[in-house]
Amino acid sequence: MTDLVPSQDHIELARSVRKMLDKRSDSQAVRDAFNGFDAELWSTLCEQMGVAALAIPEESGGAGFTLAETYVVLEELGRALTPSPLLASVTAAAALTDSPLLEEIAAGTVATLAWSGVTGPADAPVGVTFEDGKLTGSVSAVLYGDVAEIILVAAEHDGGVGLFSVDPSAVSRTKVAGLDPTLSFATLEFDGVTAETITLDAASALATAHRVGTLAAAALQVGCAQRGLDMTVDYTKTREQFGRPIGSFQALKHRMADLLVRVQMSRAGAWAAVQAHVNDAPNADRLAAAAGSYCSDAAVEVGGETVQLHGGIAITWEHDAHxxxxxxxxxxxxxxxxxxxxxTLI
Known part of the structure; x- marks a missing residue:
């Protein structure tokens, strides 16, 4: 049965995560964790709230919940702009079935999926080949590829595309400078790296990982957009022009009302897509694509308006609007x- 709105348990989970992030991931803490993540906060989230284990089955060492619970956590991480490897680990875990690696991921070991589909469509060309037990090629940019302790690699072989695991110490990893300092990326190079085969037919696993990754990113986008809207509304209540708060001007009211609609529609669309995934609905792929498209556009629009409506202060390094x-x-x-x-919807 599809839950059209979050349950009371989801609301309480969101409150608990928000309470912790308000204390441990304020603006200064976020900046301190630029180009990486706060390992102590990540450990606390995993040990006290089990965020990495939520969507992993109990028989694989997880909590046995669903992607819906993980979505709730990700939206709060998005709202706080918290640098966190949860997106990378959730995507990697989605590509695994009955693997001992799932237990490590559930315990908080950072995992990543080195696959061109993470930074592109599911049918993006694969740049790594597997032959005679070894991987050759490169992937860029890999989410938290510079710090991941579990690396899964999608690679082509004579029979198609398979999924493999490698020893991180055997991989050449180069950190990639990015626009957003709250996310971490790296280029991974494989020069005859010995690999352990997970499956030689990874088509279904990668499709699932792409759908889960799309929905996990949408959760971060909804949280990010909500943060931008909240900041903007608060600012326009205090910034005065012509003796009045600028938020009282009708033109700005209309712009912020439009942003509210974008945020609410993003949240509704993403939640519907997550529920379709959880319930294995026939239209789950289409809803995920629709949510990914809408939430991406909405977050960028809200981000742009956040900067515009804050004025000159928004482009200073000290302010969080940028x-x-x-x-x-x-x-x-x-x-x-x-x-x-x-x-993909056409």
Whole structure:
């Protein structure tokens, strides 16, 4: 049965995560974790709230919940702009079935999926080959590829595309400078790296990972857009012009009302797509693509308006408004651009 709105349990989970992030992931904490993540906060989230284990089955060491619970956590992480490897780990875990690696991921070990589909559509060319037990090629940019302790690699072989795991110490990893300092990327190079085969037919696993990754990114986008809207509304209540708060001007009211509609529609669309995935609905792929497209566009629009409506202060390094726009633009590049997501609906 599809839950059209979050349950009371989901609401309480969101409150608990928000309470922790308000204390541990304020503006200064976010900046301190630029180009990486706060390992202590990540450990606390995993040990006290089990965020990495939520969508992993109990028999694989997880909590046995669903992607819906993970979505709730990701939206709060998006709202706080928290640098976190949860998106990378959730995507990697979605490509695995009955693997011992799932237990490690559930415990908080950072995992990533080195596959061109993470930064592109599901049918993006694969740049790594598997032959005689070894991987050759490169993948860029890989989410948290510079720090991941579990690396899964999609690679072509004579029979198609398979999924493999490698020893991180055997991989050449080069950190990639990005627009958004709250996300981390790296280029991974494989020069005859010995690999352990997970499956030689990874088509279904990668399709699932792409759908889950799209929905996980949408959750971050909804949270990011909500943060931008909240900041903008608060600012226009205090910034005065001509003796009045600028939020009292009708033109700005209309612009913020439009942003509210975008945020609410994003949240509704993403939640519907997550529920379709959880319930294995026939239209789950289409809803995920629709949510990915809409949430990407909406987050970028809200980020742009956040900067515009804050005025000159928004482009200063000290203010957080520019971080909203940078996060929105970076997430926009993951799991296919909006127009590529829309193309799958035709």
């Amino acid at each position: 971080l909203i726009l940078k996060r929105a633009q970076a997430l926009n590049q993951l799991f296919g651009l909006p127009h590529q997501q829309r193309a």
